[in-house]
Amino acid sequence: MKKVCENWKQAFPTENVGEQLFSEFEKRATGAATELFRVKTAIEAREIVANLAKFTNAKKVVTVESPLQEAAGICEELKSLGLQVYNEPTDIAEHAETADIGISTVEFGIAESGSVCMDGYAFESRLVSMLPPIHIVFMNSSNIVLGITEAFEVISKVYDNGYISFITGPSRTSDIERVLTIGVHGPSRFVLIAIDEEVAGGAM
Amino acid sequence: METNNRNVKNEIAEKLGDEILRGSLGRFAEAYPAARAKAYENVADIDALREQVRQMKISTVADIEKVADKFEAEAKKRGAQVFRAKDGDALKKYLLDLCQEKGVKRIVKSKSMASEEILLNHTLEDAGLHVKETDLGEWIISLAGHKPSHMVMPAIHLNRDQVAGYFSKELKREISNDIPMMVQVARQNLRKEFLVADMGISGANFGIAENSAIGLVTNEGNARLVTTLPPIHVVIIGYEKLIPTIKDAAPILRTLPRNATGQLMTSYMTMTAGRTPLMVKQNGKWVEQDKELHIILLDNGRLKAAHDDKFKEIYQCVRCASCLNVCPIYTLVGGHVYGHIYSGGIGAILTALLNSQEDFDKINELCIGCRKCVEICPGKINIPGLIDQLRSQTVKEKGLPFGVRMVFENVLANRKVFHNLLRLASIGQKPFTTGNVIRHLPLFLAGMAKDRSLPAVADVPLRDRISKITKKIAKPSKRVAFFAGCNTDFVFPETGEAVFKVLQDLNMEMVFPEDQSCCGKPLLGMGDREIAKKIAKRNIIAFEDANADVILSSCPTCTETWHETYIDLFADDAEWKKRAERLAHKFREFTSFVSESYAKAGRLTPAAGGTKVTYHDSCHAKRGLGIYKEPRALLDATPGYDLVEMKDCDKCCGMAGAFGIKYTEISMPILKQKITNIKDTGAEIVAVGCPACMMQIQGGLDKQAPHIKVKHIAQLIADKIKE
Numbered sequence: 001m002k003k004v005c006e007n008w009k010q011a012f013p014t015e016n017v018g019e020q021l022f023s024e025f026e027k028r029a030t031g032a033a034t035e036l037f038r039v040k041t042a043i044e045a046r047e048i049v050a051n052l053a054k055f056t057n058a059k060k061v062v063t064v065e066s067p068l069q070e071a072a073g074i075c076e077e078l079k080s081l082g083l084q085v086y087n088e089p090t091d092i093a094e095h096a097e098t099a100d101i102g103i104s105t106v107e108f109g110i111a112e113s114g115s116v117c118m119d120g121y122a123f124e125s126r127l128v129s130m131l132p133p134i135h136i137v138f139m140n141s142s143n144i145v146l147g148i149t150e151a152f153e154v155i156s157k158v159y160d161n162g163y164i165s166f167i168t169g170p171s172r173t174s175d176i177e178r179v180l181t182i183g184v185h186g187p188s189r190f191v192l193i194a195i196d197e198e199v200a201g202g203a204m
Numbered sequence: 205m206e207t208n209n210r211n212v213k214n215e216i217a218e219k220l221g222d223e224i225l226r227g228s229l230g231r232f233a234e235a236y237p238a239a240r241a242k243a244y245e246n247v248a249d250i251d252a253l254r255e256q257v258r259q260m261k262i263s264t265v266a267d268i269e270k271v272a273d274k275f276e277a278e279a280k281k282r283g284a285q286v287f288r289a290k291d292g293d294a295l296k297k298y299l300l301d302l303c304q305e306k307g308v309k310r311i312v313k314s315k316s317m318a319s320e321e322i323l324l325n326h327t328l329e330d331a332g333l334h335v336k337e338t339d340l341g342e343w344i345i346s347l348a349g350h351k352p353s354h355m356v357m358p359a360i361h362l363n364r365d366q367v368a369g370y371f372s373k374e375l376k377r378e379i380s381n382d383i384p385m386m387v388q389v390a391r392q393n394l395r396k397e398f399l400v401a402d403m404g405i406s407g408a409n410f411g412i413a414e415n416s417a418i419g420l421v422t423n424e425g426n427a428r429l430v431t432t433l434p435p436i437h438v439v440i441i442g443y444e445k446l447i448p449t450i451k452d453a454a455p456i457l458r459t460l461p462r463n464a465t466g467q468l469m470t471s472y473m474t475m476t477a478g479r480t481p482l483m484v485k486q487n488g489k490w491v492e493q494d495k496e497l498h499i500i501l502l503d504n505g506r507l508k509a510a511h512d513d514k515f516k517e518i519y520q521c522v523r524c525a526s527c528l529n530v531c532p533i534y535t536l537v538g539g540h541v542y543g544h545i546y547s548g549g550i551g552a553i554l555t556a557l558l559n560s561q562e563d564f565d566k567i568n569e570l571c572i573g574c575r576k577c578v579e580i581c582p583g584k585i586n587i588p589g590l591i592d593q594l595r596s597q598t599v600k601e602k603g604l605p606f607g608v609r610m611v612f613e614n615v616l617a618n619r620k621v622f623h624n625l626l627r628l629a630s631i632g633q634k635p636f637t638t639g640n641v642i643r644h645l646p647l648f649l650a651g652m653a654k655d656r657s658l659p660a661v662a663d664v665p666l667r668d669r670i671s672k673i674t675k676k677i678a679k680p681s682k683r684v685a686f687f688a689g690c691n692t693d694f695v696f697p698e699t700g701e702a703v704f705k706v707l708q709d710l711n712m713e714m715v716f717p718e719d720q721s722c723c724g725k726p727l728l729g730m731g732d733r734e735i736a737k738k739i740a741k742r743n744i745i746a747f748e749d750a751n752a753d754v755i756l757s758s759c760p761t762c763t764e765t766w767h768e769t770y771i772d773l774f775a776d777d778a779e780w781k782k783r784a785e786r787l788a789h790k791f792r793e794f795t796s797f798v799s800e801s802y803a804k805a806g807r808l809t810p811a812a813g814g815t816k817v818t819y820h821d822s823c824h825a826k827r828g829l830g831i832y833k834e835p836r837a838l839l840d841a842t843p844g845y846d847l848v849e850m851k852d853c854d855k856c857c858g859m860a861g862a863f864g865i866k867y868t869e870i871s872m873p874i875l876k877q878k879i880t881n882i883k884d885t886g887a888e889i890v891a892v893g894c895p896a897c898m899m900q901i902q903g904g905l906d907k908q909a910p911h912i913k914v915k916h917i918a919q920l921i922a923d924k925i926k927e
Binding site: 002028031032089090093094097110112113114115120121122123124126127129130147148149151152153155156159160161162163164165166167168169170171172173174175176177178179181183184185186187 | 228231232246282338339340341344357358359360362363364367383384386387388390391394395398399415416417423424425426428429431432449450451453454455457458465467468469470471472473474475476477478479480481482483485489490492
């Protein structure tokens, strides 16, 4: 899969980055209605995804793979539960609109705002994050930068062309009577699984 | 230009009677300041952050052509077509030609105020194109046939029942007024549109010259779909959204969501640079190709503004609309009375520069200069200052209405005539007043006080009491010349007497230069800088002759006029500028000067309490002069008073010079809320530091709470000084 940058981690700052920022990140992310799970190993992440699929009665999943997801064995697990799982670009294009869950991996989190930064160069990576009602993302729990300023220092080093998004919780609106309502055009649930275990290749 | 025959007063009356609008705006205005403050809780230095936005934008506009050239070159390098549209017509032609060439039938749009500004949708629809706004608020108002009433929340003027009505009509089935249900209905209906659209049109919150990326800040996720699904993406971006580097986006993104909606970040912040990959189904098979990208840079008055010494300031706007959220006028009347597309203070300015000065002229008075907006604007734009500038531009080009001009030229510009008329008024008012009230001065002279009565002109003005109240000080520590201003001289001479008493008690010699007159602010408020200059010169001469160590005023507005406006008036006149500056240096506001003198004398220490007093901050004192601690310290140091704070103590009382008189209907609800806040404190006295606020609050107390008295701080202190 083509990306804006093949190795985001190389662009991370030397200071104001790391696991010690996780609790602040967690506070801000959950404050923005992100459903956040932190686990030690990729295997534990598999269980969370499997449970979510069961509880939501999901039938169809579209996923763009990453070493982190592969280490967790997400595809195999979901297939073994009887779900239709699509991870090839053309299959994703065909099925994203009717899928119940989209799964992908994000590059880093921002403690200041509880946002995550997604490399959306590939068309299919965007589809899994936009079209299904539930979006699950994976992230390494040490990939947290302090603030928006630091995030842009990272982006500034790697960004030439393509698509980059910050995601901060689910899709929302307050356009009718200023009543906060979740899930307009994007996912109504945004689930973040932060994994402590470092996997070779990480988020790539 | 909008319709010429607008009756703004009727429109305002209608909006003030609109319970739904008043309810929504009122609740929002109530909740907004706390939401914003909470969002900034993890920003150590908000002012430094705002300064960062401001500086970045200032340096960008100084180089706007270069930045635009770079942006265009980088975009082309990445496969985009770039078109520079000088106005709406040019943009529309380009877009219609493009649609025709590419066989575009269906278009989805995410929010673009620039496209609203040029009324793009009408043109596209007239050409037979199927156009859908996909932002929920924008979709609702497009169904309603309304214009946006707020830049961030376009449908804030509608309630759930009205929205359900528009949905039912559009979808030809009964839609209930349940909000989450309606949101789902919107999702389902618009999702179909995204999937089949031939073209997506988006705006941009910023455009980065370094790599031609555009940034979009949204909550719903519609902009992501608009920029991802259709095979053609058209960006409409105004020059003011350009920034030089990728890193420059950070200060915008740290302020825009916090100020706009009280969020640390919106749900989505999307950046896209160059042609991105896209998959399309051809003959039943998905194939990858590059998306077609067109970027339209819209001028429509922006480049002219960029080269104007004053108006280039609009480039500091990030379109968060927070200036609307804190505006006492906007939050009462909503956005539609502003006439065109942009509303509130910044909207009035944008309308003048991007649409037409004529449209601005109809609504230019809807700014009371309270500066609540200046305090929170991420780009620190002096919105009331720019509005004043636009007003004077109109006056310069077209002159004041005849009657007003006659009064200004023949009366205000001539101190003796003006003061004689005021003396006559004090006699002449008697048969016409009920109780103790007459119309405001000097505006009543200009026939502007039609709907409303205000405190009477005093029987004996301050200037005729001077000999009685002036004490001979043997070895004065300072010689102080008092600048009274019209209100203190002719309506509240007791305040002037109190000032004399307090200063003489500090062993200072008081003098009252006879030739002083109105400071000129009412003229400047109406945009007449020429007559204001004449008046300023006379005042300057009068106070040069007084040869004092300090010039003192108990009116923050007069103080500010001397400090800033006089110097600004003579920007092109080196000699008078120098003279104005020399006096401005000596010119002090009462509470600030007295608290400083008390502190030096060791008298600024807390004293025993007593009567409950609450303090109302005048806009000009708090946000113009930065004076708000000093009056409180003085009250605290004066024996017999207990200071209790009221809610929104620094919110405008609704007077604001001519405004309270001309737009009584708007001024009154603002005053009513102020009086309610005062009553809630249980205070017996409202302390003020400004005679105009005093006039307004006195009028409100008379009606709603006659047992509460309003007094200038000078009087409260003087009352406790033993003879």
